[in-house]
């Protein structure tokens with residue numbers, strides 16, 4: 146396998162698909178500034194692969210300039226035990242950068258109507274602190290494009306995540322149990338949430354994301370099957386939602402525990418968004434039956450400010466909170482949304498306390 150790569154200017158250059166050998170050689174050698182180069186003008190067919198850390202070097206780079214593709218048909222995928230295509234485990238100081246592309250060619254999975262849990266995530270990062278992802282483009286993931294789990298200090302910039310608007314469960318970026326994540330100057334057009342902030346997402350900033358098509362930027366869903374979920378300190382600023390089915394959304398299941406608090410959606414531009422502002426505390430997947438609600442993930446201090454543009458539906462704001470916990474300290478400020486058909490916008494609040502500083506007085510109850 147060693148013959149399949151050579152060193153050039155300190156780069157480990159791959160000629161064939163010797164990714165694992167190249168990775169092991171780089172990861173186990175000491176020193177800093179180690180780079181594994183996936184060169185441009187090449188296309189690499191890649192089966193499921195784990196880049197395993199920790200490495201001996203305090204910082205390692207994977208420079209993706211070429212093209213990585215998955216087998217065209219799901220039947221040709223091998224070793225798909227963990228339902229991840231390319232995963233990165235416990236690598237400290239990892240940077241994945243470059244102008245290259247990674248294409249999961251997910252249509253055979255989408256067409257088979259498989260449950261999401263049986264389809265692979267495109268790029269899975271687990272236990273990676275000081276992680277940077279920059280410049281790359283991801284196409285047609287079988288499930289979500291990127292998942293970030295158990296990571297600290299993450300910076301994701303200038304990436305593009307693309308899949309058809311009707312491709313199932315192709316979230317852009319899924320975050321769980323991770324802190325200090327910055328995402329900025331990105332383009333996400335896909336078939337599900339542009340970003341989903343799941344339980345344990347703490348200190349997350351999303352800035353200048355162009356989202357659409359897709360389901361918007363969502364906190365949740367949280368509290369499924371009575372789970373205790375915590376999400377806090379989230380800022381979504383200067384983002385656009387173009388023809389998305391939702392804009393700024395928080396969704397929790399009945400009977401969950403924990404909280405979602407200190408969440409800001411600010412400076413948002415909507416173009417024909419279907420449900421621009423939503424808090425839904427009665428969220429359930431299809432097929433679940435309604436049970437009496439005895440608890441809920443508590444929602445507080447959520448600010449929607451400077452949100453403007455057009456809505457495809459007349460109902461521009463829906464704040465539907467739990468009768469058990471109620472939502473507290475909700476702010477609706479500088480909202481200027483018109484409906485595509487010219488109808489008067491409809492605003493609906495239930496069990497929600499807070500203040501609105503322009504229109505829509507009376508929807509939120511004052512404390």
Ligand SMILES: *[C@@H]1O[C@H](CO)[C@@H](O)[C@H](O)[C@H]1NC(C)=O
Pocket residue numbers: 177178
């Ligand atoms: C590592 O790379 C950076 C940026 O390219 C450079 O500034 C630094 O001197 C390099 N360090 C070593 C030890 O080569």
Ligand SMILES: *[C@@H]1O[C@H](CO)[C@@H](O)[C@H](O)[C@H]1NC(C)=O
Pocket residue numbers: 325326327348349350380
């Ligand atoms: C998010 O932005 C705020 C300021 O707007 C800043 O104080 C905070 O450190 C940022 N968090 C991250 C993870 O970048």
Ligand SMILES: *[C@@H]1O[C@H](CO)[C@@H](O)[C@H](O)[C@H]1NC(C)=O
Pocket residue numbers: 353383
């Ligand atoms: C908002 O984003 C646009 C581009 O998407 C940029 O031109 C503008 O400077 C940004 N404003 C702020 C305050 O970040």
